[in-house]
Amino acid sequence: QVHLAESGGGLVQAGDSLRLSCKVSGRTFLSGYTVGWFRQAPGKEREFVGAIRWVDTTTRYAESVKDRFTLSRDNAQNTVYLQMISLKPEDTAVYYCAARKSVILSSNNAYDDWGQGTQVTVSS
Numbered sequence: 001q002v003h004l005a006e007s008g009g010g011l012v013q014a015g016d017s018l019r020l021s022c023k024v025s026g027r028t029f030l031s032g033y034t035v036g037w038f039r040q041a042p043g044k045e046r047e048f049v050g051a052i053r054w055v056d057t058t059t060r061y062a063e064s065v066k067d068r069f070t071l072s073r074d075n076a077q078n079t080v081y082l083q084m085i086s087l088k089p090e091d092t093a094v095y096y097c098a099a100r101k102s103v104i105l106s107s108n109n110a111y112d113d114w115g116q117g118t119q120v121t122v123s124s
Contacts, residue, residue, distance in 0.1 A: 002026040002033070002099050002113050009095060009118030012087055020082040020118060022097035031055040034104050035073070035080045036111055039093035039120075048106040049095070052080060060104045065091075087122045094119050 008020040022037070024030060036051035050061040052071040059071045070083045080097060095118050098111035105111075 002030075004035075004097050004099060004113060004115035006095060006097050006115045006118040009120045011121045011123065014088055014122055014124050016087050016122070017083070017085045018087060018120060019084070020095055020097075020120070022080040022082070022115060024078045024080065024099060030075075030078060032101050034100050034102065036098050036100070036104070036106075037071070037080075037082050037095060038098060038108060038111075039091075039095045040117075041090075041093040044093075046096070046108050048108075050082070051104040051106070053104055058104065060106070062106075084120075087120075089122045089124045092120060092122050 002024055003026045005023045012018055031054055033054045034051050037049040038046050039049050040046040048062050050071050052059045068086045073080045098114045100111045
């Protein structure tokens with residue numbers, strides 16, 4: 001089991017950028033893990049945003065964000081970053097990071113450990 005803590009959310013205007021952080025703790029080596037980002041808007045189901053494999057930084061993104069969001073990780077800080085540019089009002093949601101062992105999957109149910117979430121609000 002790992003512990004995840006998101007930070008970096010806030011209120012921005014359409015077209016702005018924001019970087020979310022996900023600090024991972026509870027394991028010395030994370031090479032076998034994938035860290036995913038999901039988001040949930042009011043009244044909607046939680047949806048996959050993107051994920052990164054720790055060992056080789058392979059990434060996968062949802063179609064709706066792939067040209068605007070970028071994932072990276074800092075091995076020394078045990079932190080995954082979600083850089084978001086050209087934000088749109090429809091990006092407004094609570095953003096969660098989650099961890100699973102092995103390969104990237106986009107299903108909520110595939111992830112074992114979750115953070116508490118951070119709110120991102122994009123005004124028009």
